[in-house]
Amino acid sequence: xxxxxxxxxxxxxxxxxxxxxxxxxxxxxxxxxxxxxxxxxxxxxxxxxxxxxxxxxxxxxxxxxxxxxxxxxxxxxxxxxxxxxxxxxxxxxxxxxxxxxxxxxxxxxxxxxxxxxxxxxxxxxxxxxxxxxxxxxx
Amino acid sequence: xxxxxxxxxxxxxxxxxxxxxxxxxxxxxxxxxxxxxxxxxxxxxxxxxxxxxxxxxxxxxxxxxxxxxxxxxxxxxxxxxxxxxxxxxxxxxxxxxxxxxxxxxxxxxxxxxxxxxxxxxxxxxxxx
Numbered sequence: 001x002x003x004x005x006x007x008x009x010x011x012x013x014x015x016x017x018x019x020x021x022x023x024x025x026x027x028x029x030x031x032x033x034x035x036x037x038x039x040x041x042x043x044x045x046x047x048x049x050x051x052x053x054x055x056x057x058x059x060x061x062x063x064x065x066x067x068x069x070x071x072x073x074x075x076x077x078x079x080x081x082x083x084x085x086x087x088x089x090x091x092x093x094x095x096x097x098x099x100x101x102x103x104x105x106x107x108x109x110x111x112x113x114x115x116x117x118x119x120x121x122x123x124x125x126x127x128x129x130x131x132x133x134x135x136x137x138x
Numbered sequence: 139x140x141x142x143x144x145x146x147x148x149x150x151x152x153x154x155x156x157x158x159x160x161x162x163x164x165x166x167x168x169x170x171x172x173x174x175x176x177x178x179x180x181x182x183x184x185x186x187x188x189x190x191x192x193x194x195x196x197x198x199x200x201x202x203x204x205x206x207x208x209x210x211x212x213x214x215x216x217x218x219x220x221x222x223x224x225x226x227x228x229x230x231x232x233x234x235x236x237x238x239x240x241x242x243x244x245x246x247x248x249x250x251x252x253x254x255x256x257x258x259x260x261x262x263x264x265x266x
Contacts, residue, residue, distance in 0.1 A: 025217060025221055026217070028208070028209060028212055029212045029217040031209070032209045032210075032212035032213040033212075033213065034213075035209075035213040036213055036214075038213055040210065046206065049206075049209075049210065049213075050206060050209075053209060059209075092221075093221075093222065093225070096217060096218060096221045096222075097218040097221075097222070099217075100216060100217045100218035100221075101218075104216075104217055106216045106217065106218050107216075108218050109264055111260060111261075111263070111264035112218065112219075112222075112260075112261055112264050112265070114260055115222065115256075115257040115258065115259075115260030115261035115264060116222050116257065116261070117257070118253050118254070118256045118257030118260060119222055119225045119253070119254050119257035119258065119261075120257075121250075121253045121257075122225070122228065122249075122250040122251065122252070122253030122254035122255075122256075122257060123225065123228060123250065123254065124250065125246050125247070125249045125250025125253060126228050126232070126246070126247050126250035126251060126254070127250075128246045128247075128250070
């Protein structure tokens with residue numbers, strides 16, 4: 001049985017999910033930057049890599065954001081089908097590069113955007129696949 | 139790009155692989171339980187049952203490993219590149235669902251997976 005239709009409230013929820021996901025990755029990147037010069041030789045170096053990150057507020061804010069995303073996402077999925085939710089939620093594939101440009105001063109070239117569009121189209125097709133298999137199961 | 143792009147792809151692949159293993163362990167655990175979870179009491183029992191399974195905790199370990207490798211990748215790569223490349227977990231999940239869970243992966247999903255592969259190749263080429 002197909003779930004209720006997508007309301008404006010659900011779309012807003014999905015957009016907040018996109019923003020939270022992007023914010024999470026921004027925070028993780030900020031904390032990982034602390035170890036930008038870390039020389040990783042073998043697995044024994046892992047504790048030395050992780051330790052400073054655990055003291056970074058960015059990492060913990062990122063964790064809180066992951067938790068909030070999870071709650072919001074679970075709420076959304078209880079209201080609409082996954083195949084409808086995923087395409088709207090994959091807006092973060094565009095948001096993350098934008099945040100990377102404006103807040104992390106990264107460079108995103110035309111070829112990068114082309115690759116990102118392919119990925120976005122791919123994610124939408126993948127979720128359409130689940131619409132079909134859900135329909136068959138019912 | 140600070141580090142070798144293929145090394146970053148390898149790290150992102152490991153992140154996705156560990157996450158896929160986590161998802162497989164979770165999915166097989168959940169499949170082994172009764173799926174009719176209506177009401178708070180049943181949901182609570184469902185979660186307790188899940189938490190009592192060693193498989194779920196093994197999954198949690200892989201989840202942690204995935205996060206550590208992800209942070210390692212982010213410390214070496216641009217966020218926009220690493221995040222886009224991380225979409226390869228869609229490919230691994232499709233393969234794992236097909237091989238280990240014997241789920242049917244439809245035509246649309248293979249088309250989507252192929253588009254993601256092309257996207258990642260373009261990004262890799264662009265950031266090399």
